[in-house]
Amino acid sequence: MQPPRFWQNPPDAPGWKARALAPLAALTAAVTARRVARRADGYRAPVPVICVGNVHLGGTGKTPAVMALVERLLARGVKVHVVSRGYGGSEKAVLRVDPGRHDAARVGDEPLMLAAFAPVWVARDRAAGVRAAVAAGAGAVLLDDGFQNPSVIQDAAILTVDAREGFGNGRVAPAGPLREPVATALRRADLVLTLGDAEAQARFDALWSVAPLPRLAAEAKPLQTGMDWQGLAVFAFAGIGRPGKFFDTLRRLGADLRGTVALDDHQPIGDALLKRIATEAGALGAELVTTEKDAVRLPPEWRGRMLILPVRLEPVDWAPIDSLFERLGL
Known part of the structure; x- marks a missing residue:
């Protein structure tokens, strides 16, 4: 589903629809605030x-952010585990993800992808997931999402923001795209991670000020695999938070983008859908290409029949993250 266009109005001119929905937005903010207030009673883990x-x-780019943080912590010798709700998966128990045995339908696409880098636990009850990670020897735990969840006491919180989209019109849903007011969220955060190219970062600078919080600017860039995309005829499909960003990346790489299909985030990718997309690509003389996250949702027989474009986060400067880790003793 596409969000309402007025959600992206300038913060100083949100529009009449946002103003009309202000009472409902106030209710959303109050419910979130009441939920967050219970965090003092959450589980206190013996590790950060x-x-x-x-x-x-x-979507704001949490998955590449978690992936980058995992790699940074591993490089520092930290035994990091990831705990995720497993959105899109059917698993209800606490489960350590095994890419060799589990699929995205059971554990969710993001946990399945992250499990290639570090131990990942899916748990509807995040406190139970953190306990399981600690029992398995985790030296630190990354919560993938859960900023508004009170069940676990967080030693640090990193807010990810799409630099181009920013905080939209700055209003809480349904008047805007936010779960809670920006000022309220920033009081609980330790660092703001803005994702986007230089132009997007400059746009964020012009519209928003998040001082005095430390900020890390970063861009998700294609992983250098030796693949030459220049002039390659491709047909792209993606079911991520913002599929258009993936299509734009292919264009910047010089690919001849002959067709695109934007799926819903986490949308199941079945055989019938793939056959239709493959037929369209074949008629256009193009190869199929998708994202790393979508690839884990493909039926096994389709995984070798298309190209995958992996991306990795490249921060301008790791110093804000390293300082945060050092404060936590990592």
Whole structure:
């Protein structure tokens, strides 16, 4: 589903629809605030717990952010585990993800992808997931999402923000794209991670000020695999938070983008859908290409029949993250 266009109005001119929905937005904010207030009663883990979350209802790039933090912690010798709700998966118990035995339908696409880098636990009850990670020897836990969840006491919280989208019109849903007011969220955060190219970062600078919080600007860039995309005829499909960003990346790489299909985030990708997309691609003389996250949702027989474009987060400067880790003793 596409969000209402007025959600992206400038913060100083949100529009009449946002103003008309202000009473409902106030109710959403109050419910979230009441929920967050219970965090003092959450589980206190014996190891640092870092939440990577957001204040936005849509995708903001949490998955590449978690992946980058995992790699940074591993490089520092930290035995990091990831705990995720497993959105899109059917598993209800606490489960350590095994890419060799589990699929996205059971554990969710993001946990399945992250499990290639570090131990990942899916748990509807995040406190139970953190306990399981600690029992298995975790030296630190990354919470994938859960910024508004009170069940675990967070030693640090990193807010991810799409630099181009920013905080939209700055209003809480349904008047805007936010789960809670920006100012309220920033009081609980330790660092703001803005994702986007230089132009997007400059746009964020012009519209928003998040001082005095430390800020890390980063961009998700294609992983150098030796693949030459220049002039390659491709047909792209993606079911991520913002599929258009994936299509734009292919264009920047010089690919001849002959067709695109934007799926819903976490949308199941079945045989019938793939056959239709493959037929369209074949008629256009193009190869199929998708994202790393979508690839884990493909039926096994389709995984070798298309190209995958992996991306990795490249921060301008790791210093804000390293300082946060050092404060936590990591």
